[in-house]
Amino acid sequence: MSFDALFSTAICYGAGAPQAGWTLALPITLPLTVVALLYAAGAFRLWRRSARSRPLRLRQALLFATGWAILAAALVTPLHALGERVFTAHMIEHELLMAMAAPLLVASRPAAAMMWALPVKLRLEFGAAGQAKVLRTVWAAISRPLAATFLHGVAIWAWHVPVLFAAALAQGVLHYAQHASFFGTGLLFWWVLLPRSGREQAYGSAVMHLFFTSLHTGLLGVLLLVSPRLWYPENGAGTDLWNLSPLEDQQLAGLVMWVPAGLIYGGAALLLAGLWIRSSSRKDREASHALHAV
Template sequence: MQSAVLGLALLHGGETFSWSEWKVYPSFMAGWLLLGGAYFLAIGPLRHRFAGASPVSARKVASFTAGLLMMFASLQGPLHELSDYFLFSAHMVQHLVLILMMPPFLLYGTPDWMLRPLVRRRWGYLAARAITFPLIAFALNNIIFLAWHFPGPYDLMMRNHNVHITMHLMIMVTGTIMWWPVMSPLPELPRVAPVLQMVYLFLVGIPMMVSAALITFSQSELYSWYVEAPRLISSLSALEDQRLGGVIMWVPGGLTLWLAITAVYFRWTNRERIEDEAVTLSQPRVNRAGLVVPPVTGVR
């Protein structure tokens, strides 16, 4: 078995690794270019074909572009080689980006009018409403994530490229669905209330943290693929690499969700402050001279 793993490693770059070595994977590049091309065509020359399509702000375009670049950096180039053929810890970095970091940028950068055709028909709306319902979105993401990190399915997808592609597609899609109750760009499928967003994000992290703890404190190697893989860092054993991967899932993964919770909190309190100020300005008030000052008009 070790010779088979070594053979795959040699086929995809050998026992050595170089940060400057970039390989092109046609299956990924085709999907990535299709996604990016469709977006930029939709916001550019084809925008007039969408009903109510307003211009997309530079901030949204930058956000979607950042999401595309995260996808590219995760699934093409050095991180891909490290995660697929050498280090479990690198694979956890890859999954962290694809599930917790990339989807919010893609969702924020997508204008509502681009997605509206998907929910125009009743069956499309009902299906989208069902899978983006917070409980369903939570369950889909965590079930898919946890299922693929059991040793059996994990080693299967590491040994079968088509299964590996399927896994990446599944975690990216369910990761995006998971973020929907917090980052929805479509009023027809609205975000939940800010307080519920914070509770939801806190709960989302619990299954991942439990899984990370089990991996981190395991007394034996769980994934035979990395046991048999070439040791890129001689001082880092397969068990130590596995524990490092668990810590990456646990700490940076948890911090990412807490940063999102913090962002939701400040966005919520800022909106509340603006609304309170608007109400105050819309009411008549008495100045120091005892004169009634009429409300400020035109306050939104």
């Protein structure tokens, strides 16, 4: 079996139509399964260690389970197989990866639970490896808001260049690289921008970068919507399944990128703006009380 055939293996149900296929390729199902098992084992250990932290652990577990389920739905369910024949389905799959699964998984803070699933020796080795100077230098460079926003934007725009998009459709390994870059830069983007304890001063920067991302992804969606020509004719082979012409399929995909995805990025920006205002008001009240106490 060729390399591309291995990566595109799927088990199809029903009449054998490609749109009915469940993608059960090992390069997808194995990482999903390992991540889920690691998180479950580590979360169970943490749950047993402390009763006081259980409400927090439960919220984190619900966020993780929801994010993982959305990730699995994008990569394993018939949506993935349909996305190779209908551009709108392909776009929905990408938005599920970047704008829904990634922020939910980041918000669940899964690293601690997954580390606790490992033996003590492995935990120590991973901790020591994380302190390596090269890794710390690279992480310090890419985990700045500007760098994370730039990398996420580059991944989105680069893979929508027609030549690269067509290559990803034609070659399984590039298709998985496309998904990995969308999801990976999405995780980085949301990890850098979502609020964490002690980082209230970063609210303003996060709001700006979320609004900017909403604008440039919306622009790409509008370009797809208003373009009079097909950008990806290879991705329109199954548009008759939805009674759409290939151009209508592209327009609908552009609308998906412009409106629902834009609402997620823009909504997150508005939410953080509200938290920023509330945090600033609280600090002003505390400063005022301290002044009156003197």
